[in-house]
Amino acid sequence: MSTPQVVVVMGVAGTGKTTVGALLAARLGVPYxxxxxxxxxxxxxxxxxxxxxxxxxxxxxxxxxxxxAHGRAGLGGVVSSSALKRSYRDRLRAAAPGIVFVHLTGDRHLIEDRMAHRHGHFMPTALLDSQFATLQPLQADEAGVAVDVGGSPEEITERAVRALARLREPAG
Known part of the structure; x- marks a missing residue:
């Protein structure tokens, strides 16, 4: 059995990082x-x-x-972070080598609609444009996967679990 990973669920505001992150942690049996x-x-x-x-x-x-994340190395865990820029992800990797990213991606209009209908969150929809302007998607040399946010949180989580499993498969 492989060592549990620390997974960073990333993306712009409104992609469901909190919801998917908590569901993913539960599926993986690690803290969120x-x-x-x-x-x-x-x-x-x-x-x-x-x-x-x-x-x-x-x-x-x-x-x-x-x-x-460093404290969870070898134990596993899931944490949410927008991690919009490569330099931010590099900083996280420097602190906790071996982390992997699940980049929640999706149509801007869908994300904006979800933001407009959520309650009790401090991030206003007006900041969504600045989030997209700052976003630098995962690059080929970064350990991680992109997962579309269309569908239910459970469907998104299932896609993330499958993508992470493929990521862990030996090359060859």
Whole structure:
């Protein structure tokens, strides 16, 4: 049996990182950590006010997520993080080598509609454009998979489980 992985569920706001992340963790039998919980209060206030975070805002947040992921090495875990830029993912990998990414992707209009109908989240729909503008999709040399967010959370999770299993298959 292989060592459990630490998986980062990434993507723009509204793709279902929290929902899919929790379902994926349950399917894999590992703990789930909500990436938003690693934000300092100033970041939450900034986003709530409709102001996008800059890199200086994100570094401490990414370092906290990376520290959590490092502590789960060999044990497995799932954590959500937008991880929009390659440099952010590189920072997470530096803290926790061996992590893999599940990039939740989808049609902008579908994601915007889902954001408009969710309740109790601080991220306004107005920041979606800045998220897409910042997004650098996974590159071929990054350990991870892209999973479309069409369908139910359970369907998305099942696609993620299958994609991760294929990723772990030996090359050849």
């Amino acid at each position: 950590a909500e990436g938003d919980g690693f934000h300092p209060p100033a970041n939450i206030a900034k986003m709530t006010a409709g102001t996008p975070l800059d890199d200086a805002d994100r570094w401490p947040w990414l370092d906290a997520i990376g520290s959590w």
